[in-house]
Amino acid sequence: MKRRDFLKTASAVGAGMFFSNAWQPSAVAADTTDTIYINGKVITVDSAKPSAEAFAIANGKFTTVGTNDEIRNLATSAAKVVDLKGLTVTPGFNDVHVHPDTRYTEDTPYYTPWLGPDKVQDMDELIAVLKKKADSLPPGTLVTGTRYQDSKLGRHPTRWDLDKASTQHPIQITHSSGHVRAVNSFVMEASGISKDTPNLSSSFDRDPDGTPNGVLRAGASVRTGSTGSGPRPPAEAQRQAYQECFREYMRRGITSIGIAGSSDWQRYANLRDAETTVRMAFMSSGNVSSLQNRGVKYGDGDERLRYTAIKMFHGNSMSGNTCWLSEPHVNRPDGNTEYYGIRPSRSQDSLNKVFQEIHDAGFQIAVHSNGDREIDMTITAMENAQKNNPRPDARHRIEHASVMTMPLLERAKEAGIILVFHSYMFEHGDKLEVYGEKRLELVHPYRTAIDMGIHVACHSDSPIATASAMLLLHDMVNRKGENGKLYGGSQRITVEEGIKVMTLDGAFTSFEENTKGSIAAGKLADFIVLRKDPRQVPADTIKDIVVDATYIGGVNVWQAPADGKLEWWHA
Numbered sequence: 323m324k325r326r327d328f329l330k331t332a333s334a335v336g337a338g339m340f341f342s343n344a345w346q347p348s349a350v351a352a353d354t355t356d357t358i359y360i361n362g363k364v365i366t367v368d369s370a371k372p373s374a375e376a377f378a379i380a381n382g383k384f385t386t387v388g389t390n391d392e393i394r395n396l397a398t399s400a401a402k403v404v405d406l407k408g409l410t411v412t413p414g415f416n417d418v419h420v421h422p423d424t425r426y427t428e429d430t431p432y433y434t435p436w437l438g439p440d441k442v443q444d445m446d447e448l449i450a451v452l453k454k455k456a457d458s459l460p461p462g463t464l465v466t467g468t469r470y471q472d473s474k475l476g477r478h479p480t481r482w483d484l485d486k487a488s489t490q491h492p493i494q495i496t497h498s499s500g501h502v503r504a505v506n507s508f509v510m511e512a513s514g515i516s517k518d519t520p521n522l523s524s525s526f527d528r529d530p531d532g533t534p535n536g537v538l539r540a541g542a543s544v545r546t547g548s549t550g551s552g553p554r555p556p557a558e559a560q561r562q563a564y565q566e567c568f569r570e571y572m573r574r575g576i577t578s579i580g581i582a583g584s585s586d587w588q589r590y591a592n593l594r595d596a597e598t599t600v601r602m603a604f605m606s607s608g609n610v611s612s613l614q615n616r617g618v619k620y621g622d623g624d625e626r627l628r629y630t631a632i633k634m635f636h637g638n639s640m641s642g643n644t645c646w647l648s649e650p651h652v653n654r655p656d657g658n659t660e661y662y663g664i665r666p667s668r669s670q671d672s673l674n675k676v677f678q679e680i681h682d683a684g685f686q687i688a689v690h691s692n693g694d695r696e697i698d699m700t701i702t703a704m705e706n707a708q709k710n711n712p713r714p715d716a717r718h719r720i721e722h723a724s725v726m727t728m729p730l731l732e733r734a735k736e737a738g739i740i741l742v743f744h745s746y747m748f749e750h751g752d753k754l755e756v757y758g759e760k761r762l763e764l765v766h767p768y769r770t771a772i773d774m775g776i777h778v779a780c781h782s783d784s785p786i787a788t789a790s791a792m793l794l795l796h797d798m799v800n801r802k803g804e805n806g807k808l809y810g811g812s813q814r815i816t817v818e819e820g821i822k823v824m825t826l827d828g829a830f831t832s833f834e835e836n837t838k839g840s841i842a843a844g845k846l847a848d849f850i851v852l853r854k855d856p857r858q859v860p861a862d863t864i865k866d867i868v869v870d871a872t873y874i875g876g877v878n879v880w881q882a883p884a885d886g887k888l889e890w891w892h893a
Contacts, residue, residue: 516533
């Protein structure tokens with residue numbers, strides 16, 4: 323069975339549509355019940371009341387949670403009653419680190435070919451997709467593609483592969499990790515890259531004779547020589563394309579996201595104001611002084627869009643196999659047993675200085691680090707900032723925190739650092755085999771960190787992996803690749819723990835645990851309705867559970883079709 327056919331079998335049966343897409347909560351007094359929901363299996367993620375049958379909502383917030391009888395007693399003649407018919411309810415899931423991107427349809431000139439395995443399954447298909455795009459553009463115009471997976475294709479595409487798509491256009495495509503690219507000979511020649519070009523802090527893959535083969539790692543710099551980049555979408559088309567990305571999040575049970583590095587606050591403010599959308603924690607990619615010059619402080623914004631961390635990079639990629647390690651990569655296809663990854667560009671002193679500025683300004687630090695040597699430097703800089711200027715409960719974050727060690731975990735706990743782990747073994751586990759079985763037992767170590775009392779959160783890093791509530795939960799519980807292999811099985815956690823990680827613990831990352839993340843009186847009424855209870859299905863089918871409905875602030879923002887079919891993969 324081909325992957326695309328396999329993915330289309332992800333469906334569920336049972337409940338049909340009993341929620342109205344048209345219903346919006348009416349404006350009522352704060353002490354009046356708008357809507358009560360009864361006959362549900364409610365996983366509250368509230369330690370004071372872990373489960374319930376029913377709840378009430380008014381003015382976009384939960385007002386009461388309890389038994390059917392307790393909630394029915396609140397009903398007035400004007401109250402709307404929704405019968406959940408035994409379906410499972412959880413708080414809305416919070417994917418705390420994503421990169422929203424445009425979703426143009428393939429029939430528009432603005433579409434960037436998606437090269438993931440749901441669309442492209444071998445090198446010939448990849449070449450054909452890129453050739454079709456090149457044929458639609460004038461010679462010299464840049465052709466791009468995104469999210470190819472070398473482990474599914476069998477290897478990285480080289481310049482020689484991409485030349486088959488076109489030698490008259492510059493072609494540059496991006497690996498699923500976002501940290502590796504492949505370009506054609508047009509780009510290599512325009513950049514003046516040859517056998518004599520040295521590998522400095524970045525990396526050019528090479529053929530056996532030393533010729534760079536067009537695969538570029540980390541910060542390898544090229545000039546495309548492009549005469550253009552295709553038609554530019556008008557502002558409204560671009561807004562709609564971003565909004566479609568947010569609709570995908572909501573269809574898959576995501577009600578809150580962390581925007582992992584952007585300087586364009588206004589883009590997201592426009593999206594927030596245009597229609598009901600996910601709640602956004604905005605991690606700025608700008609520096610402290612630029613934010614201070616604009617009068618921006620931590621927490622500025624509202625319940626829909628709020629300034630939180632300053633996002634930085636210190637390190638490279640786990641799935642792209644470029645992160646910096648204390649022990650070499652193993653099982654590499656090229657047989658290199660002395661490859662430790664690519665060292666970050668900043669020195670420890672430089673990193674300390676930058677972190678101190680962010681810390682002193684009152685912002686969270688959210689830093690991308692994957693390899694244990696990168697993470698060691700990151701923790702050192704965070705420890706240094708706190709030592710120089712103690713700030714209780716700063717909640718600095720390490721994004722990905724992939725290759726951990728016990729000493730690093732102990733230091734993270736002592737420093738109060740949040741570890742924001744990936745959850746992508748199903749999609750990318752096969753890329754991690756170069757790290758070896760022993761090391762994989764402390765990759766994204768949910769079980770160990772939770773047992774140690776470290777604050778953790780989960781993210782897809784979409785579009786690196788798929789922003790899907792049930793797929794993320796599936797991954798934390800199973801730790802298996804699509805190939806069925808187990809990757810770091812000792813780090814599996816329970817369904818209940820996974821739901822908490824994706825809801826209340828996610829809210830903790832942005833200091834919002836008192837306003838969302840659980841189904842409790844006074845909190846924002848963000849919740850999802852599931853066609854099956856993830857605690858009661860075979861673990862390897864959690865990803866196939868259909869999100870029947872998604873609610874944000876009590877508003878029904880997604881309702882699944884009656885046939886229950888919804889692919890969790892990128893559409």
